[in-house]
Amino acid sequence: MSFLNEAIDNLTESTSITLAKQIQVTSLNTPLSLQTIATTYIQQGEGGTPILLLHGFDSSLFEYRRLLPILAQNHETWAVDLLGFGFSERRLDLSITPETIKSHLYFFWKTFIQRPVILVGASMGGATALDFTLSYPEVVEKLVLIDSAGLAKPPILGKYMFYPLDFFATAFLKNPSVRRSISKAAYYDKTFASLDAQLCAALHLQCDNWNKALIAFTKSGGYGSFLDKISAIKQPTLILWGENDKILGIKDATKFKKLIPNSKLVWITECGHVPHLEKPQVTAEQILEFNQTN
DSSP states (O other): OHHHHHHGGGOOSHHHHHHHHHOEEEEEOOTTOSSOEEEEEEEEOOSSSOEEEEOOTTOOGGGGTTHHHHHTTTSOEEEEOOTTSTTSOOOTTSOOSHHHHHHHHHHHHHHHTOSOEEEEEETHHHHHHHHHHHHOTTTEEEEEEESOOOSSOOOGGGGGOOTTHHHHHHHHHHOHHHHHHHHHHHOSSGGGSOHHHHHHHHGGGGSTTHHHHHHHHHHTTOOOOOTTTGGGOOSOEEEEEETTOSSSOSHHHHHHHHHSTTEEEEEETTOOSOHHHHSHHHHHHHHHHHHHOO
16 A cells, blocks of 8 residues: 555645554454455544444545544544455455455454444445444444435446446546546535545555456445335434435435434535535534433
8 A cells, every 4th residue: 555655745635644644454354264354444532432434335434534533532433444445455355245344344343342333334334334233233332324325226237247347337437537526426515526535535446456346346236225124223323414415315314214213313504425524523513412312
């Protein structure tokens, strides 16, 4: 990951620079492979119930560069790159599926945290958080979903991800103009789609096998709908949703509220798909206030 050191010179936002300097790598033992898996993470702060942050699709822990330092002022706070994503190792002998992602995450928690957490998931990370909570309820004390995936049916794209269409699809996604368009669509205030933001969102594309891992995950079907399982979540759940989300829309916010028994929905005003980036202070205040409630 030497390119990260070089990238620091091009970053301009203080939170981006600080986070880049604090990324750590561990050789994680899991049952997924006889070999360890190089896994990237950040840990800041101490005290309180640990907070574990999960990023979205084709993203990385850079997604939490603004939220994490606020939470870490009073809490032990972690962000980890999920298997097949971010800067974590993408080996061709590892399957990238919701099941392997969940297992990798569990063994990260078991190795480093070992206490029940406040699990925070944004977008696809929300689907990961739902899946993890349903499988390991004893690990999750409270759940926070930020503009979360997890109610839609699996995309049919995976059926068509065969060579050479699979590589054309990832080449399209890697195109700078395409990524700029996605970045702008994610924000209500388009000034947040800065050059620094675009660089943060694209740094992990330089990792070995980025495209192959993305293809493998898509072919697996990715995360589908937890509609028939979600009522089994007993943990107190906070649903944070940008009022102007143009990526997932806003209908699923109220659906989550109806489906999860012990849940609270908070709308983030003048905000798009990424409240943790666009309104980090408000997002942090909501999470910390939620943690103080029973």
